[in-house]
Amino acid sequence: MIIDQEKPDVKKYIRQCIVSVLLAVLFSGCSLDKTPGAPFQYRKYQEAAMEQFMDEDYLSALENFRKAFQVNPSKLENDKFFAAASALQLGKDEEARDYIISAIEENNANRAYFDSFDHFSEFRSNEVLVEIGRNYSKHQEVYLANIEHPEIAREIDSMIRADQQVRTESSQLNRMKAVDSSNIRRLIEITKAYGWQEEAWIILWHQRGYYKTDNEVWNFFYPFISAEMERGKVNPDFWAMFEDDKSIREDGVQIFGTYSNNYDQFPVKNISRVDELRDSVGLPSLRFMNKVYGAAMPSNYHLVN
Structure with missing residues (x-):
């Protein structure tokens, strides 16, 4: 059941x-990076970078983000966005551009997250962010083109949209239960066939x-x-x-x-x-x-x- x-x-x-x-x-x-010690090394650099960012020591933060990405270049889009914000603060626009595009094309960074990321606020008129925003869907297509089963990624995205929509509209509880039941049944099938x-x-x-x-x-x-x-x-x-x-x-x-x-x-x-x-x-x-x-x-x- x-x-x-x-x-x-x-x-x-x-x-x-x-x-x-x-x-x-x-x-x-x-x-996770399966290299021995890699997750610990990544966390060490990432946590140092995040604290330095909050202390407005953007140069040290960027240096530690670089070290973290050397350990594992495919980590979370959140880290890449903070690395990009560090680079923007230092006037390194091209490096910032590379991190943001990597977050989209390799990590499938959500457009809403890009649009609402607080630390990009003062740079919204920067040509780098304007250009990325203009071509966001094209970068997302790169992500889909490089994954093994893009049709499954699209289906999961559709399921999530249904999950969120039923929670933002004035739906009855029975409607929410129906969506959740349908989604989880299909997710079991997808996971059995394609993995988590x-x-x-x-x-x-x-x-x-x-x-x-x-x-x-x-x-x-x-x-x-x-x-x-x-x-x-x-x-x-x-x-x-x-x-x-x-x-x-x-x-x-x-x-x-x-x-x-x-x-x-x-x-x-x-x-x-x-x-x-x-x-x-x-x-x-x-x-x-x-x-x-x-x-x-x-x-x-x-x-x-």
């Missing part, structure tokens, strides 16, 4: 979690209300994605927010602190070990998230970290 993502008792806090989901997406879904599709995370997330329970969805996806994690094809932080959601529903507490807007209502279970637990699955510290993304921190965090 295919089930809906949200049990009634969860709905009271779902609307408060949108920012937490967006932050989680920034750190989930990219393929990174962009489909939000579709699986909308089945979180029954995470790890004995049903058709989770009897398939949990062992499948866990095996992909073991093979280094899915990031080790993939289940972190699912685990926090399950822990909140069952015990009212978080494990990894991924619900940053809900610390008062749903505190972190073991605040003295939260950064250690986050690090074990490849998530940055809560201090880093606060400094770089403005994410809230638990009120007792400073006492033990």
